[in-house]
Amino acid sequence: MRGGFEALCFDLDNTLVDRNRAWQAFLEGWLRDRFPHTPATWRKRTLAELVALDRHGWAPSEDVDAHLVKALGLDDREVNRLRIQWRGAIPRLFTPDPAVTATLAAMAPQLPMALVSNGSGENQRRKLAAAGLIPFFPPEFIFISGERRCAKPGPGLFQAALAALGTPAAATLFIGDDPVRDILGAHAVGMATCWISNGRADVSLPQSPDMIISSIPDLEGFVHARHEPHTCHA
Template structure:
């Protein structure tokens, strides 16, 4: 591994355990809005919502419209109201990924410049970052909804590098998504570390991470 000055991290399913977060949100959603269901029915609906969500890579408007149509409401519940409920409550369910705070402390103590690059709305992503206590670890935070560029567009990584004050050659990107994190960061000139979560690497992308990990604390053996 070449000399590294900076580290850029993804948020969802890298530093935030999105699986746990979305399941917790879905349970509250069903409890609050579909309270007429019995326990077994509610559990099945939670599982169905999680499948339909596709790990967060659904278009939100389409996802909420689908839930409005297919869930067993007692009375119609418009997609706009589901969106409002989501915006008000989702961030409060944020769960930090195992070893995330430990590894951020480790990296900061060793003098690395640290940045966060995440897709999503400004308010939702900032809410997660603050709830999880992550903000103080980072020298820069780049949110797609705030800057008008989304991963995997190489320009969002280049913006993060500029704000961080490092070069692509001296910076690693750590994330879970093969396209948004591994391919996109590589297209911006960075080496990457892939945190294996819910997505398989797509060999057709012709990009390989410099290293693959299953838990964040494995970074200690790499950097």
């Protein structure tokens, strides 16, 4: 399975965990509780607007917060309360995915693995624990932007992970869903890249990845394919 790779680096949101599904489920419940007397059609439309504004978690949180204030009439205190509620809901929204954990369990004995994620340390570590992923990533191989004061697509997190792993960039495969923060960022420091498409066919990729797969369970069968781009349509 090695096929020239000496280590693997993973993004977290929408790569190892379904952050989009969790965020949508959270917002749906929040809208129902916060605006109980509004028509269901309004809540459905508002949910769609918030999900679209979020852009798979790529949108700056301040943009989402500003929309909550302007469009829904919240004040800053309510927005802050919403963020606190989100953190508290993470343990029930992010549950272990047996297919993902089985894939990591199969690869972990063969290759060292690091986690490289943007986000707050508190939120990302809560997600890791809730999804049952802590056993696969030793503390020295977890790199979170909120704890490191550098973020993808800048080189800092990638370089820190490579230094900890002790592997050459070209022999280290980065797996992520974000075309810019993950694929372009990892490529810029010389890493091989694997894009998680999550079923998307219409995303413009600023940098061609070495591999394209639909989801993490597809990775085990394709990680050996280092030199030629491959697409898995599972």
